[in-house]
Amino acid sequence: MSAILTLVANREATSLTPQDITLASTLAAGGETTILSPGEAVDIACAPLTPAQIDAIRLALTDRAVDVLYGPSENRRRKILVADMDSTIVANETLDDIAAHAERIRPGIGEEVAAVTRRSMNGEIDFQTSLRNRVAFLRDLPASLLEDAWKDVKINPGARTLVQTMKAHGAATALVSGGFTWFTARVGAACGFAENHANILNVAGDTLEGTVGEPILGPDAKLQHLIRIAATAGAPLSAALTIGDGANDLPMLRAAGLGIGFHAKPVVRREIVNRIEHGTLRTALFAQGYRASELVEG
Structure with missing residues (x-):
């Protein structure tokens, strides 16, 4: 088979079960399985899948805290x-964190900056413009805010x-x-x-x-x-x-x-x-x- 479906469980929330593997394999018309990490990760050989098929498998496992990834079986390890x-x-x-620490100097700046960040990261506004606008809020603030933010990283x-x-x-x-x-x-x-x-x-x-x-x-x-x-x-x-x-x-x-x-x-x-x-x-x-x-x- 020319493709691989990979299931990976969030180890803190669950463990990958034989039932999970069987369900995904059935939906993918899969073949041979390879355990990568017991209870955590498995490869399932399969024929090429469409994005809709992959989403269907993901939806079937949505309550199991299991991630579903897919790709060709050849040249999998990236350089x-x-x-x-x-x-x-x-x-x-980190920019939001700088602004959050600046709250003690300019109340309200934290949420103002964070709101622009959210819109930018979801593609609602141009990144370059949003960055300039967010950084402008920091004008004349102490550079020590960088160290404050770094402690939170x-x-x-x-x-x-x-x-x-x-x-x-x-x-x-x-x-x-x-x-x-x-x-x-x-x-x-x-x-x-x-x-x-x-x-x-x-x-x-x-x-x-x-x-x-x-x-x-x-x-x-x-x-x-x-x-x-x-x-x-x-x-x-x-x-x-x-x-x-x-x-x-x-x-x-x-x-x-x-x-x-x-x-x-x-x-x-x-x-x-x-x-x-x-x-x-x-x-x-x-x-x-x-x-x-x-x-x-x-």
């Missing part, structure tokens, strides 16, 4: 990883494992964010990304200027970084894994051989077939056929 940062590699929206479960496992198997890795280099440099180092790219938040002395360096790294720039990294690695875009949650990730998610929406916004869920909706970033490794014994824990 490139390009990941978004905010709400993907980390649990935070939580790296998502499985992030280090995803990066370290793919690096150990020769993949090029990059953190590419519409956020700020101030954070991507730290998060990239903590996870082990080979490179990181983001926007520059302008600071004058100890004060935020309320502006961002141009040109802004937005959705098109994320895609261009993916194309550049693939060219440098001498690999086609089909050999890439990209992962993100918002509208500004869509171009790179569409272009990669395996684009995964991670606990994604509705605009991403409507378009991207492969999604992690229940589990951690480990799921992206099982989607490539890695067994639990092969994972490099971060």
Whole structure:
């Protein structure tokens, strides 16, 4: 069979059962199954499936906290990883966190910034414009807010494992964010990304200027970084894994051989077939056929 359906259970909520596997296999007219992680992840060989068929399998398992991923059976292990940062590699929206800490200085700024972020990530407003507008709220605030926000940053479960496992198997890795280099440099180092790219938040002395360096790294720039990294690695875009949650990730998610929406916004869920909706970033490794014994824990 030329395709693989992968089921991955959220280990904190449930365990993958024989009944889950049988149900999915029946709906996919599947064949041989391969256990990747007992009670957590399994591959099911199948013929090519349509997005509607994949969604039907996902719907059938929706109460089981089981993610459903799908792809060709050949060349599953990707040679490139390009990941978004905010709400993907980390649990935070770092710009929102800066604004939240600024509440003690300018009451109301936190929700004002967060509201624009929500609209931007769901594709309701242009990313570049929204970023400029959100950063403008920070004008003349102390740069120490960056350190305050950094203390709140939580790296998502499985992030280090995803990066370290793919690096150990020769993949090029990059953190590419519409956020700020101030954070991507730290998060990239903590996870082990080979490179990181983001926007520059302008600071004058100890004060935020309320502006961002141009040109802004937005959705098109994320895609261009993916194309550049693939060219440098001498690999086609089909050999890439990209992962993100918002509208500004869509171009790179569409272009990669395996684009995964991670606990994604509705605009991403409507378009991207492969999604992690229940589990951690480990799921992206099982989607490539890695067994639990092969994972490099971060």
